[in-house]
Amino acid sequence: MDSLTQIVLGAAVGEAVLGKKIGNRAMLWGAIAGTIPDLDVIARYLTDTITATEMHRGFSHSIVFSILMAPILGWLVHQIKKRPDVGWKGWSWLFFWGLFTHPLLDAFTTWGTQLFWPFETRLAFNNIFVIDPLYTLPFLTCVIIAMTRRRGTLSRKRINNLGIYLSTGYLAITLLLKWVAHTKITEALENQNIAYTQISTRPAPMNTVLWNANVDAGDNYLIGDYSLFDSEPVSFKAYPKNRKASEKLASRDEVKRLINISEGWYILEKEDGTWIYNDLRFGLIPIDPENPQFVFRYKLTEENGTIIATEDRPETENMDAVLGTLWERIKGN
Structure with missing residues (x-):
């Protein structure tokens, strides 16, 4: 997902882990943790395009990275802040969830993540675009409101949790919408007597109403789209x-x-x-x-x-x- 979304997710996770003890600073450190995996883009300036593309959402987006880096970052922050009530373990727990939820969310996008690195399997559920205002804006609103509430209050906790529930619920809905779109597209292929070996569906930019499809039809790829508001059959264009x-x-x-x-x-x-x-x-x-x-x-x-x-x-x-x-x-x- 885009940087703003990952910052919002990281901030909400930070609040959920340590907000009761350190307030808005938990959101700050959570936001920092949520951006760290995307530092793999630095590879673009250090190596060739193909290698950098291979590295993107690789090791830094894995469970292994989260497990290895969380205690290191937790220890470093503990040395700086010296908070006995938080301790090294508390900071490490915040960083683990901030680091881990980043690739977990990215797994729902088209590019996906190598969550189980060093295995090459890339998880890509293709049910949300990398920028989706309906996911981000309600979540951001809840985080901002939670920031204004006093540390440790029930209202702060509820508002922060509401943002997590709304964003997660929307993510679940997009899976259902993908299934609807995929079903309509496969039905169109059958009705048009089109033989194919593979099909991939994904949302169009910044929404989950319009869905695109790639279809492997032998010597050609067929590309079509379907909107949930469509009244006409899906049409496909061939690309040799x-x-x-x-x-x-x-x-x-x-x-x-x-x-x-x-x-x-x-x-x-x-x-x-x-x-x-x-x-x-x-x-x-x-x-x-x-x-x-x-x-x-x-x-x-x-x-x-x-x-x-x-x-x-x-x-x-x-x-x-x-x-x-x-x-x-x-x-x-």
Whole structure:
């Protein structure tokens, strides 16, 4: 999830663990703990794009990391604060839950987390977008109100807990909404007599009303979307896999690593003589409605016998139009 959401979650967890003893400072340290796992983004400045992408939401988002780092951070803060009523164990407990709930929440997003590192299994339930106002804003409101209540009071505890219950409840609802969308999309495939081997559904940006689907249909990927307000059948657009044309490039070690990252959901295509690697998991962005492009794409070049991947993110100049298109689609077809 986005940084603000993780800060809010960490603050609420900090309050739940130590708020009765140290008040708002528990929220502060919890917020700090909630941001630490995302420091893996520093890898972007220290290594190549492919390696940094492999590391993202890896070790720092694992149970192992939480268990190892919590006592270290707890001991360090204990040396600074010297609070006998909290102690090293109390600080360690706060940091463990702040560190652990971060990847636990991220597991519900499309990118997922390697919660069980060093095992390569990546948990990605694909039921919430990385930025979702309906998850974050009510939670943030409860945390802010709780901050204004006196330490140790029942009202403070109840308001903080309410934020945790509301956000967790919403997360559970998104799983139900995903099931509804997935069912509608699979029914559309059956009604249209489309044979497929895999299907992946995920929410469109910043909502859980509109859902996108990737469908593996042999030589093509089919991409479609479904809004809970739709009255017309789901339609799909085909995107050729280009496996034969890109076979040689796809056999290179660096590209194999990208394929592993995207769990096989990819298209390699040439644009103006340059190979582009498209990661299909995050869908399309209609900067140009006539020619939408994939959100995550990499330009591939060769230097000294090594494939170099460079992120090629969509331009943000027309984002107002993109958001307008998204809103119209959410309202149904």
